[in-house]
Amino acid sequence: MHLVLQDLANGILAGGILAVVALGxxxxxxxxxxxxxAHGAFVMLGAYLTYQLFASLHVDPFLSLPVSFVVMFxxxxxxxxxxxxxxxxxxxxxxxxxxxxxxxxxxxxxxIVWTGDQRGVTTAYAGANFTIVGVTIPWVKLxxxxxxxxxxxxxxxxxxxxxxxxxxxxxxxDIGAAQLSGVRVAxxxxxxxxxxxxxxxxxxxxxxxxxxxxxxxxxxxxxxxxVVCVLGGLGSVQGALVGGLVYGIVEAFATQLDFTIGTQHIxxxxxxxxxxxxxxxxxxxxxxxxxxxxxxx
Amino acid sequence: xxxxxxxxxxxxxxxATLAAPSVPVSAAGDTILFGSPVSxxxxxxxxxxxxxxxxxxWKNYVNAxxxxxxxGKTYKVDIKYYDDExxxxxxAQLAERLIDQDHVNFLLGPYGSGTSFTVAQIxxxxxxxxxxxxxxxxKIFNQGFKYTFGVLSPAKRYLEGILQMAKAxxxxxxxxxxxxxxxxxxxxxxxxAAAWANANGMKVVYNNKYPDTATDxxxxxxxxxxxxxxxxxxxxxxxxxxxxxxxxxxxNVIAKGYGYSVGPDTPDxxxxxGKDANDVFGGAQWSDAVKxxxxxxxxxxxxxxxxAIDAAYHHRADYxxxxxxxxxxxxxxxxxxxxxxxxxxxxxxxxxxDVTTFYGIIKFDSRGINLYKPMVVNQIQNGRLTxxxxxxxxxxxxxxxAPPWGKR
Numbered sequence: 001m002h003l004v005l006q007d008l009a010n011g012i013l014a015g016g017i018l019a020v021v022a023l024g025x026x027x028x029x030x031x032x033x034x035x036x037x038a039h040g041a042f043v044m045l046g047a048y049l050t051y052q053l054f055a056s057l058h059v060d061p062f063l064s065l066p067v068s069f070v071v072m073f074x075x076x077x078x079x080x081x082x083x084x085x086x087x088x089x090x091x092x093x094x095x096x097x098x099x100x101x102x103x104x105x106x107x108x109x110x111x112i113v114w115t116g117d118q119r120g121v122t123t124a125y126a127g128a129n130f131t132i133v134g135v136t137i138p139w140v141k142l143x144x145x146x147x148x149x150x151x152x153x154x155x156x157x158x159x160x161x162x163x164x165x166x167x168x169x170x171x172x173x174d175i176g177a178a179q180l181s182g183v184r185v186a187x188x189x190x191x192x193x194x195x196x197x198x199x200x201x202x203x204x205x206x207x208x209x210x211x212x213x214x215x216x217x218x219x220x221x222x223x224x225x226x227v228v229c230v231l232g233g234l235g236s237v238q239g240a241l242v243g244g245l246v247y248g249i250v251e252a253f254a255t256q257l258d259f260t261i262g263t264q265h266i267x268x269x270x271x272x273x274x275x276x277x278x279x280x281x282x283x284x285x286x287x288x289x290x291x292x293x294x295x296x297x
Numbered sequence: 298x299x300x301x302x303x304x305x306x307x308x309x310x311x312x313a314t315l316a317a318p319s320v321p322v323s324a325a326g327d328t329i330l331f332g333s334p335v336s337x338x339x340x341x342x343x344x345x346x347x348x349x350x351x352x353x354x355w356k357n358y359v360n361a362x363x364x365x366x367x368x369g370k371t372y373k374v375d376i377k378y379y380d381d382e383x384x385x386x387x388x389a390q391l392a393e394r395l396i397d398q399d400h401v402n403f404l405l406g407p408y409g410s411g412t413s414f415t416v417a418q419i420x421x422x423x424x425x426x427x428x429x430x431x432x433x434x435x436k437i438f439n440q441g442f443k444y445t446f447g448v449l450s451p452a453k454r455y456l457e458g459i460l461q462m463a464k465a466x467x468x469x470x471x472x473x474x475x476x477x478x479x480x481x482x483x484x485x486x487x488x489x490a491a492a493w494a495n496a497n498g499m500k501v502v503y504n505n506k507y508p509d510t511a512t513d514x515x516x517x518x519x520x521x522x523x524x525x526x527x528x529x530x531x532x533x534x535x536x537x538x539x540x541x542x543x544x545x546x547x548x549n550v551i552a553k554g555y556g557y558s559v560g561p562d563t564p565d566x567x568x569x570x571g572k573d574a575n576d577v578f579g580g581a582q583w584s585d586a587v588k589x590x591x592x593x594x595x596x597x598x599x600x601x602x603x604x605a606i607d608a609a610y611h612h613r614a615d616y617x618x619x620x621x622x623x624x625x626x627x628x629x630x631x632x633x634x635x636x637x638x639x640x641x642x643x644x645x646x647x648x649x650x651d652v653t654t655f656y657g658i659i660k661f662d663s664r665g666i667n668l669y670k671p672m673v674v675n676q677i678q679n680g681r682l683t684x685x686x687x688x689x690x691x692x693x694x695x696x697x698x699a700p701p702w703g704k705r
Contacts, residue, residue, distance in 0.1 A: 002523075003519060003523060006519040007519060010513070013515070014512075014513040108338070111342065116337075116343045117343055118343055118535055118536060118566075119565070119568075120543075120568075122543075122569065122571045122573065126573070127546030127547050129548065136519075136522075136547075138547035138548070140547075210513075212535070212536045212540065212569065214343070214536065215338070216338065216339055216342060219340075220510045220511075220512050224512065251513070251516070252516040253516075255505075255520065256520060267506055269506060269507050270506040270507065270508060272507065272508050273508050273510065
């Protein structure tokens with residue numbers, strides 16, 4: 001029983017991070033129809049920002065979150081405004097190649113600046129934990145989850161209540177109508193891409209505390225972001241959160257699966273990825289728009 | 298056009314196979330050209346660079362000392378590298394390019410068992426000898442290949458030393474839990490450790506694997522914790538070793554000893570984890586404490602080798618450096634003994650090679666793997682890597698049982 005509760009906790013804690021990783025990816029994809037292959041590289045850059053602030057200036061990793069967001073937002077905004085905007089109307093393969101190229105560029109720059117060494121952000125309170133009803137919870141991961149929940153909450157409110165947020169949603173629904181109503185689409189796109197990069201940066205900062213930092217660390221997170229946002233439903237804040245949590249919990253429970261077919265012993269934990277993708281497949285068959293997705297025209 | 302997720306996934310997979318930068322080198326008549334596809338980017342970047350350092354140190358030493366004498370003629374040596382991005386298929390393609398387009402004389406191995414396995418198939422098909430120092434999975438050597446030689450002790454031995462050491466302590470360790478990444482090397486390491494434990498009266502209370510792309514291993518650690526083992530072993534690579542060690546502390550898992558196949562020997566382990574890295578054991582192919590006296594022709598002792606690495610690359614010599622240099626040394630002695638650059642003659646000389654170097658004995662069994670060199674066990678003691686096993690080569694005693702978290 002304890003193990004079931006512990007796995008649930010592990011899954012939720014891991015899923016919260018995945019939700020933040022997927023959120024920015026999902027907004028860019030859902031609103032701009034760009035599958036941003038540079039997203040993993042943005043996560044990596046956020047992690048290095050936190051690492052550098054921690055290593056050189058002893059800035060607490062949680063305090064570096066706003067820095068990561070602002071720096072990466074600015075980088076994303078400028079990239080969209082002056083580079084990606086040139087091809088934003090081009091066939092999807094063009095943006096695909098452009099963002100893939102950007103990803104290679106950033107990874108190689110990181111390789112030059114920080115080398116291939118594995119880095120870590122290990123604070124004095126790293127690994128501190130408490131136990132409640134037999135379930136051990138590490139403080140860092142709990143705070144990370146809380147930050148993730150706050151971010152998704154704020155994003156949701158901002159997108160539904162603020163003027164810019166409503167303009168963003170209008171652009172995603174119908175560009176023509178939005179333009180006729182006075183929305184400046186180029187600037188909206190730059191804000192959305194900036195948000196995507198900023199959220200990736202924050203995710204990277206959060207990840208830096210529990211995962212090894214290296215120039216290629218973004219790759220598995222890019223793939224997970226992809227699955228999470230298809231699972232939860234494209235372009236929606238709730239979708240990323242639900243998708244992330246479902247993915248995290250499925251992976252956690254998959255770990256404990258153990259079964260035997262004939263003489264072949266099969267361990268579920270080696271098949272985490274396969275099991276998570278099988279769940280994705282089922283969701284796509286039953287609900288092609290994702291768990292929280294709405295049908296679009 | 299709205300892109301469907303399924304179509305996008307296909308493109309994602311396709312795009313991942315693009316692009317491989319190269320470093321140009323010219324082949325002259327008086328130069329022996331070696332080629333190596335090595336992980337300069339990708340998940341094994343760090344290890345790939347250590348490999349390259351090991352190769353470069355040898356190349357520079359040999360060239361600075363006049364070159365290699367082959368049948369009365371002296372040759373300089375050069376090495377051409379391509380970045381295989383830590384991908385098995387890319388590594389094989391690049392090996393083919395090294396042989397067909399760059400006309401290398403011989404192949405030096407890539408980093409890792411997965412890549413070494415695919416490159417070994419190319420070496421076999423093209424009949425170009427390869428010596429590798431970074432692929433320890435026996436799978437590579439159980440295919441009947443004639444052109445691939447590995448200077449490493451096989452994967453199954455990686456964690457044996459830690460278990461031997463733990464069993465010799467008072468009170469002796471009785472139970473062991475094993476976690477392993479799903480790649481071929483890590484699986485062989487885990488199986489070897491489990492087999493040794495079972496054959497020597499220790500009980501394996503937990504044995505499970507995780508995908509080598511795992512970003513979270515907390516559920517494995519939760520399950521392992523319930524079995525309350527004396528010794529916790531991890532068979533994996535640096536990145537997941539860091540993940541596991543952080544996870545063990547986060548869930549307050551207390552054991553008498555913690556051992557890793559790859560991790561503690563790389564300086565990044567201690568620099569990333571700080572005090573939480575202390576008292577951890579690592580199985581190693583080599584350490585700068587080993588006491589071999591090498592044959593003439595190259596740096597002859599481990600401490601001198603460590604000095605040379607420090608002078609050239611400003612870090613402590615790592616076993617990945619040493620085993621990579623050892624692969625070059627196997628070629629050096631085999632080529633000199635063959636007195637020829639003919640691939641067949643060098644291959645035969647490699648098969649017959651029996652030489653002691655700063656790294657240990659280099660001698661291959663009929664499958665091409667080095668069964669003759671023991672592993673060593675290192676422990677991080679107060680931030681410093683200390684060799685603690687086997688006793689004849691140790692420069693310190695093991696700290697066992699490990700103090701609890703927070704007191705290291």
